[in-house]
Amino acid sequence: MQPSGLHQVLLPSQFSSLPASFFTKLQPTPLPAPYLVAVSDQAAAEFRFSPEQFQEQEFIHAFSGSQHNSHPEPLAAVYSGHQFGVWAGQLGDGRAILLGDAIPKSGVRHEVQLKGAGPTPYSRAGDGRAVLRSSIREFLCSEAMHALGIPTSRALSIMGSDHYVMRETPETSAVVTRLSPSFIRFGSFEHWYYNNRPDELKVLADFVITHYFPQCQQEDNPYQALLACIARRTAALIAQWQAVGFMHGVMNTDNMSILGLTLDYGPFGFMEAYDERHICNHTDQQGRYAYHMQPRIGHWNTHALAQAMLPLIGSIEETQQVLDVYPAEFENHRQNLFRQKLGLRHTNPDNTVLLDRFFDLMQQNHADFTLTFRSLSHIRNESSQEDERLLDLFIDREGLHQWLISYREHLLMEKSQNEERQFLMKTINPKYILRNYLAQIAIKKAQQKDFSEIKKLNMILNNPYHEQPEHDQYAALPPDWAGHLEVSCSS
Known part of the structure; x- marks a missing residue:
């Protein structure tokens, strides 16, 4: 039996129309005894769901990977990437499975993905699971960034389980339902370039142009135009991050969206006590992704993408022309944003x-x-x-x-x-952001099966520019104990 309404929403993904070498078709691994942890009322409404539907067992099972017949063509995608500036080789969706596509009220087709849905051929000996702690952080931050007006993937729901997985300590697992027009990354292009597969590289570029950048088809060099579009979106995105003090702790090329979206919320943080050299990821010992480094790392990552697209663009000179645009594009956006601030x-x-x-x-x-x-x-x-x-x-x-x-x-x-x-x-300087200590309070309560703070925090962060005087304490300076919180790549 399919969940009421869900089978009418999920369509076979556009991504599944690519050749079989781009992905592996497989079913999610069911999350044992799943239960609802949280749902974004805003995202649910945009995708024509009611929050009440997520209380139904059919929905809980479908969005925890347990109801296979509600998924048109689930798959895990392959990609590669540079991690902390070092070529890491093949990566891929190690714990994320694309269920299919959905069309929200906006009309922009979105991929629906389960993160923490079990092992895939790209798990690299991992268990394919996500823990409740990191799932809550991703859920809250995805929706908070959307409310701030910053391009991002969205989070529809969290399904939890009492099933334990081992990290530094045993932790309970969860599945986040993520939404994005596309999860294609810079590393998706790098994969085919470094594997010397020019045919697949061209297929991918043509697919991206057709579905996401059709205006490039009219240009003399469509692939150069595509790189330019991606570079401009990336520069604009990072300027927006800087303007709200957001830091993405793992700006690897496999975490960079070709659509200029904030993607893959692992370790992240919003600036509190200002320090331009602040590092939000405890794992980043060298400070590669510190606040002041993010603009130049965005440029570095665009160089990595340009290298992968060089065979398509045709010449180093034409490729360099695009790369030279990035610094001015970033600075223009940054200056405008801070002037407004x-x-x-x-x-x-x-x-x-x-x-x-x-x-x-x-x-x-x-x-x-x-x-x-x-x-x-x-x-x-x-x-x-x-x-x-x-x-x-x-x-x-x-x-x-x-x-x-x-x-x-x-x-x-x-x-x-x-x-x-x-x-x-007041429309550009938010009052409310997702401070680490606020997320930690919600996590601690959720670990005791009290999910009310997730719901409340999501509601407050959905209106970050409003005064909401009844919630002033959520905009206060962090308490002393918050200074000891650390986030790392382990999730």
Whole structure:
């Protein structure tokens, strides 16, 4: 028996139309005695589900990998990649299985994937499972990033089980249902290039152009145009990460989306006490993916993709032309975003100096990234009591006071209007982000079978730019114990 409504939603995936060498067809491994942990009401509504349906056993079994006849053509994809700058060879969906496609209200076809659905031929001796801890973090952050307006895969639900898997310690397992227009990665192209399979490389590029970048078909060199589209999206994405203080802890080429989406939430973090060299992944001992490194790593990864696409583009010169676009594209997006975060309308060199001075003060005072910009959103053109909430975040109050004098001179030159500027600043400077300690509280409760905090946190983070005064404590500075939290690649 198929779950009511689900068989009408899932379609055979477009990805399954590729040659058989691109994937392995297989069924998910059922999650023992599954139960519902969480569902995103927002994602469910967009895909024409009601949250109540996820209480039904048919849905629980279908989205935990236990109901095979509800899945049109499940498969695991092969890809390769560079990990921490080193060629890692063949990788692939080691614990993710693509169930099929679904078409949401937006009309943009999405792949529906189970993460933690059991071993595949690409598991590399792993058990193919995900643990509850990391599943909660991915679920919450995927939906939080979407609400922030940052391109990302989505998370529909978490199904849990009391089945234990071994990590550093035994942990219970879970399955996250992930949604994305495509899960194709930079490493998908690298796989065929480094295996000297030019025919498959071309098939993949043509598939991506046909389904995701049809405008490239009209260009003189469609493959150069494709690389340019991917490079621009990547540059824009990382600028958006920087603007909210988000750090992706594993920016390997196998985790980079060809659509410019935030993909594969392993170790990640949002900046709290500002430190441009902050490393969110405890495993990243060299700081390759530190906050200040992410823009140049995005460029490095684009170089790796360009190398893989070189046989299609045809010449190093044409390929380099695209790569030369990335730095300016990133900086343009970054400057525009931070100009808006400061509430300034015009782009000029003085704005850059003002922003650099502000970051210097934040760095010296370890000011909280999110609270600093949100508090700045309340500042008026003239000194007022609202200055205090910002000044309280800085030890060097006099240094900040002097900066505010310069800032207000800029506002005066632009003839800034308080109410209009404050409103616009609050639409780009979030009040609520997924702080590690908030996720940890939700995880601890969930490990005791109390899933209420996941639901509450997801609801709050779904409106990150709204004041929500009844939830002010979720926007407060982290407690002292939060400084000891670490996240790593183990999940």
